[in-house]
Amino acid sequence: MNKQQQILPFQFSRFDHGNYLLVNESGEHIFLDRDNFEKFIDKRLMPDSSQYQDLKSKHFLSTQHLPETLELITAKYRSRKRFISNFTSLHMLVITLKCCNDCTYCQVSAEDDDAQGFDMTPAVARQVVDYIFKTPSPSIKIEFQGGEPTLNWETLSETVLYAKKVNQKHKKYLDFVVCTNLVKVDAKQLLFFKEHGIHISTSLDGPRDLHDKNRLLRSGGGTYDLFVENLHNARKILGHDQVNALMTTTVDNVNRLDEVIAEYVKLGFGGVFLRSLNPYGLASENADGLGYPVELFVDNFEKALDSIIQLNLDGTRFIEFYTNLLLTRILTPFSTGFVDLQSPTGAGISGAIYDYNGDVYPADEARMLARMGDNSLCMGNVFNDTYEDIFGGVLLRNIVNKSCVEVMPGCSSCVYRSYCGADPVRNYRETGDFIGRRPGNDFCKKNMLIFDMLFKKLQRNDPDEMDVFWSWVSCRDLAEVRGEL
Template sequence: MSKFRPLAAFDQSGAAPYTLLPFRFTRLDRDRYVASNMAGEYAVLDRTTVEALVKHQLASDTNAYRDLASRHFLIDADSSVGRDLLALKVRTRLSRLSEFTGLHIFVVTLRCEHSCPYCQVSRQSMDTEAFDMTLNTANRALDLVFRSPAPHLKIEFQGGESLLNFPLIRHIIVRAKKINAAQGDRPLQFVIATNLALIDDEMLAFAKEHDILISTSLDGPADLHNCNRPRPGRDSYERTIAGIEKARRVLGHDRVGALMTTTKESLRQPRAIIDEYIRQGFDSIFLRPLSPYGFAVKTKSYAAYDVSSWLAFYFKGLSYIIELNRQGQRFVESYAAIILSKILTPFSSGYVDLGSPAGIGIGAVVYNYNGAVYASDEARMLAEMHDETFKLGDVHTASYEDIFLSDRLLDPLEESVALSVPMCSDCAFEPYCGADPVFHHATQGDYVGRKPTSAFCQRNMAIFRHLIRLMEDDPEVRLIFRSWASRG
């Protein structure tokens, strides 16, 4: 037998024998396609290249061939290890699934002193203590939290206005730390979601002692914020800003985060909203649309703008933020950062809305003030609209197994996995996207939804395309996005 391969084996001029690895492709724009493999690595190709690749006609001496081999779209005699590497990357991407529920949300009260028309949780008036979580309910919920096998636990307090039931927050934190210490001290983090209007020195001292993060709401400049978030005295903005400053002084600058919600009034002022965040010393903003739950539906706030209006707002805001980065101002749009981390790194962010399998129950779970357990924050918002589809049980009567093996959780999880959903299963953006059965149930009446008419699909497909186009067309944007991806 010859020691050497025949000359023909070194002929790189024609199509080489190669094997395809699993990949999907979707139109990016008129002339280009995005192809992605199972680990989410992507390539932008013209149609001729896609066709040549699939028909085994791609010449091995082309850049496209080398690029696709290095990104595990094909393997040949020189790159057969690609299959194993791809499997490892897919495993890394899915590893979060085995960690199970890390985020546990306690709705300590539904009471709130604000009366925001877009409220998605259907808050109750100040004097109705029937909407406060009791000590007994909190203790039962805590027992469930510590049954979770998650290596890291995060307990988040929400409302209404969570600080209206501060004594219970104090009790839960002290008790959680005690249980955790007895169990071997897993990393345990606490977040209080609050409008900050009621925060005082005693609360801040407690937050400092227990290393608590604060998450507040800031919708933009004073006029917009106060219009969106009415309260007695019409001083929501002033109280929020004062609260942010006060909390930062005690807890540290980076211990206070803020979230905004887009209303119809927000749509014409993305720059002013972003400028407000910069003025207040934040280094990121999460440009969020309204969700179809609670008062947002009742007051028609949700229906006040459509997907394309929100996308126009989002793209204008993103463009402005990119411009700021070009000028040396480091500032991040958080939703883009979450998506970019999925596109540009092998890691999964754990962001519940962009999980497939969906993040409901297995990424986050909600213990409502009355003891009801819901599969996500959106699920409890839906329940306040008298739709209990995603109620998994009650802390007083259900065991951990009853709740997490409930058909009410497993059915939507199983049915909505994007890998096997019509359209999603062929979509190149599937590795970056999510299933969101709660949204699809709320808007289309089933867990899967009809993707051609799904607002979730329209919004996210447009964002994926936009982000990839920006990266492909401008190397400087690609560098900026790479730095964002590490924060997603």
């Protein structure tokens, strides 16, 4: 036994082929076979062995330099938690609940495009903007949501102009995103987006038959042709990279993800976020016809990822964004800022959402719950409550206290804890409390299975796969990663 050797905190799990996966507080990971694992915990590893040197370099053990080792670990840990110091940077405004689409999985339960009483007025929007600029964050992203936000053009355009005026005093980095289905966006609106540097986030579920299966016009018929026409118009005016798309996986396309990927490539997108169905709004009401087992989603997710990797190896740069997000957490010490997978939760801390009437929620999902009849997660209203009461109030403090995976039952000992996070709003939706039940819920099962799959790839350490992964994480061309440039 080496008495000078000090084992530092880590989590572990029996892994593939009898090996063990170890992950420490700073997010470093290592694989050990059973023999070397037992030698490590018994302090019998020889200092000249490669395993000993790897464990030491990744801060699983320390010898005579413990203070210096702990300082390195804490520096990496602070980097992972840096999102907390900036507080709320993403601010989502629901400026209308009206929508020209009638999507079968609409999470917000949108209203008809001629409905009355569901628009945010310019006066409410100005009050919201005043609240937004009270955030200590040096950067602000204002995201317009709906319904279809372009149906309330007066408030959208006036909010942009007012926010830019307010920012002349605060001088923060200010960014705008409009979440639109692109069905009714016209040239005048696109020119306004270009003038003010506004990005577009839209939706695409695959080729025409898949997209039109669930994304329908209220007047009847599919939306694919209108989407493609206005996608080209938007890119022509704004620039190709100013338009991004998200897809929703239903039972209709879960077994056809290869076709979804092909459609994204055909339309010139640089990647896809393979997103599973969330249990809110019509997606919850229609779950029997839209849903699928988590295991089926992850199995097809892995097949799709393998196809995407091969696509990159064949010369087409194309990213699976959720994989890239997780790999960034695994392979680097940097925070990704992904609100849905943080500890403590990003709800209210990294992002907040403002309903059309000025009500404030910690997350879009909380606002969706209000549409379903449960308004208990409303943090306040911009006309009735102070900024301090809303963002320093009991509700948000309770959410934060119950979303730290480091102390949550079932999470605190999980080998993937350093890379994962909590979704207290979804836990509340499914169980009635913020902590929820793990690992049996779908959120936990999905992420556990995806982590298992990714770590098997990391353990295999195939040079081609790793080159693709590093090209994504480092934002470099594959040829550059391979030293070919």
